[in-house]
Amino acid sequence: MADIQVKEKQESTPSVEQTTPGRTFMPAVDIFETERDITLIADMPGVSPDHLDIDLRENTLTLVGDVAASESADEADVLREYETGKYFRQFTLSEVIDQGKIDAKLNDGVLRLSLPKVEKAKPRKISVQPG
Amino acid sequence: MIVRRMFNTPNWGWRSPFDELELLRNRMNTLSRTLSGETPFQRSAGVFPLINVTEDKDYYRVRAELPGLSAEDLDISITGNSLAVSGERKISEEAKDAKYHRRERESGKFSRMIELPDHVDGEKVEAKMANGILTVVLPKAEAAKPRQIKVK
Numbered sequence: 584m585a586d587i588q589v590k591e592k593q594e595s596t597p598s599v600e601q602t603t604p605g606r607t608f609m610p611a612v613d614i615f616e617t618e619r620d621i622t623l624i625a626d627m628p629g630v631s632p633d634h635l636d637i638d639l640r641e642n643t644l645t646l647v648g649d650v651a652a653s654e655s656a657d658e659a660d661v662l663r664e665y666e667t668g669k670y671f672r673q674f675t676l677s678e679v680i681d682q683g684k685i686d687a688k689l690n691d692g693v694l695r696l697s698l699p700k701v702e703k704a705k706p707r708k709i710s711v712q713p714g
Numbered sequence: 715m716i717v718r719r720m721f722n723t724p725n726w727g728w729r730s731p732f733d734e735l736e737l738l739r740n741r742m743n744t745l746s747r748t749l750s751g752e753t754p755f756q757r758s759a760g761v762f763p764l765i766n767v768t769e770d771k772d773y774y775r776v777r778a779e780l781p782g783l784s785a786e787d788l789d790i791s792i793t794g795n796s797l798a799v800s801g802e803r804k805i806s807e808e809a810k811d812a813k814y815h816r817r818e819r820e821s822g823k824f825s826r827m828i829e830l831p832d833h834v835d836g837e838k839v840e841a842k843m844a845n846g847i848l849t850v851v852l853p854k855a856e857a858a859k860p861r862q863i864k865v866k
Contacts, residue, residue: 587762587803587822611818617811626819628779628846653847658768658775661831665764665779692781692846 595671606668610646610694614674620699621678627670628692629653637687637696644674646694762824763799763848772859774830774852781846788843790850792836797850800825832858 595609610625623644627635630648638645648670679701686697763778776797780788788801805821833855841850 587820587824589760589762589764590820591764611820613805613817613819614815615808615812616815617809617813622808622812624819626781626846628781631845653777653849654768654775655770657770659770660766661769661774662765662767664759665766690782691784691843692779 592665606666607671608666608668609672610648610670612672616678618700620697621676621680623674623694623696623698625670625672625694625696626692627689627694629667630670630689630692630694632689635687635689635694637694639676639680639682639685639698642676644676644698646670646672648694759826761826763826765826765828767828767830769831769854772854774832774834774854776828776848776850776852778848779846780843780848783843783846783848785841785843788841788848790841792834792839792852794836795830795833797828797830797839797852798825799828799848799850834858 590611593609593611595607610627612626613622613624615622625646627646627648629650631651634649634651636645636647636649638647650667650669652667676698678698681699681701684699688695763780766777768775768777778799780801780803782805783801783803787803788799791798800823802823803821805819830852834852835855838853839850841848843849
């Protein structure tokens with residue numbers, strides 16, 4: 584397997600202004616679709632399950648993850664290669680999602696969100712009886 | 715004298731006058747950051763994972779963002795004052811009929827060596843993983859700790 588390449592964290596520019604100061608980053612995501620569902624996997628290191636907010640309304644999926652500072656006040660920086668902050672990302676979904684069956688898991692800083700599609704109305708044949 | 719030290723003596727071997735301008739710009743940036751009390755930005759080493767190192771009186775702490783990795787996927791060792799972190803980030807295979815819309819997450823092997831500014835007590839180094847963040851706590855060696863000297 585190839586060696587992993589360094590990727591700088593992408594800073595996000597939310598359309599809505601934040602009330603709390605601090606930086607906001609875009610989590611890297613994988614999104615794939617099968618016949619039954621859409622799965623979204625997002626890397627959100629530092630986010631614990633109770634600090635993750637997933638919201639789906641009117642085809643817009645919003646992910647917000649808060650990161651608690653891991654450094655205590657008496658620590659001084661020696662080397663700083665990455666910054667920490669909130670995670671924010673929004674997607675527009677083209678499919679109708681079955682809201683009741685959404686499943687989200689957060690493990691080791693990786694979110695796996697499963698969005699099942701609503702079963703399409705099956706075409707019904709109407710037979711005409713000769714009268 | 716100060717001016718001379720900040721900008722150095724002129725270098726006559728330039729490739730283009732713009733090189734010199736770039737150098738000047740970088741130095742001005744460093745100067746303004748130092749004056750405003752910000753941490754001087756250090757260029758990343760370009761090796762995965764990116765790390766942050768902090769220190770307090772007794773410890774160095776090395777942190778890295780490694781989402782999806784658990785303790786078993788990591789190999790950490792210390793020799794003298796160099797810390798080596800290596801491992802592999804695996805991304806599970808999905809169903810055959812999965813069609814990708816986006817694929818931004820990366821997988822692969824990595825290994826990185828971090829040189830610490832001072833000696834550490836290799837016996838007492840501890841590492842933990844929490845929510846995809848690795849924290850290595852390295853106690854400073856007795857000789858490297860600051861010592862209060864009483865004036866008599």
